[in-house]
Amino acid sequence: MEKRVINPWEWQNERSYAQAVEVKNPQGTLYVSGQTAISADGISSAENMESQIVLALKNLEQVITEADYECSGIVRLNIYTTSTAELWPHFNIIQEWVAKHNIKQATTLLEVTSLFETLKVELEATVVK
Template identity: 30%
Template sequence: MSILRLNPADLFQSPAFSQAIVTQGPGRTIYVGGQNAVDAQGQLVGSGDLTAQTRQALLNVQTALEAAGAGWAEVVRLGVYLVQGQDVQAGFKAAQEVMGPNAAPPTITVLFVAALGRPEYLVEIEATAFVEG
């Protein structure tokens, strides 16, 4: 197996994320740069709405993954950047909608930041995936 998800008994157990992931063997690593809530025309989706922006950012991540021959099952790491003051639960709700139930959750880091690349952006999401073979 090329992707090993580790959840040591001495660490918190969550169905939403893994504590560590090891990738090994033949395969490809895919790095998806930070995605914001912009559509293919560069227009902001969900002005002032963290749930809508998270949904669009995740759909953008998904599109990039699919272009590289991967899907959510191959994601080993998500980095989520939220503008300070946003409700992280609204973002998690959108993530559950887009990613669906995940028997193999990635590692996740959520950071609150002062601002993102444009003042109207509320969230930015980056991903790392590993495709076996």
């Protein structure tokens, strides 16, 4: 697989994403449903934004790993939240996770009216290998 990051500017680097990612000759593509702060028993978290981000990232990583892909292969990461104001103070958690896995991805952040039950953040990814 060949991956090329397109960044006409530099400002997006501080926000830990790329303007575009081109993939040539992938061996496979994994489309991951939105991962949230739901326990292995299927119980939605009622915790704060910080703990929900941590669990959503853990769940995202587990799905990717169990599918025999690597987080470094993420080329698209969509973030849905019920409150960008609540998310921003903890955005570094996502940035650190992205850096840890050496991910270079296109990202869209959307504030939505609601998510399932008590959830505050949802992470949807496209992964290639």
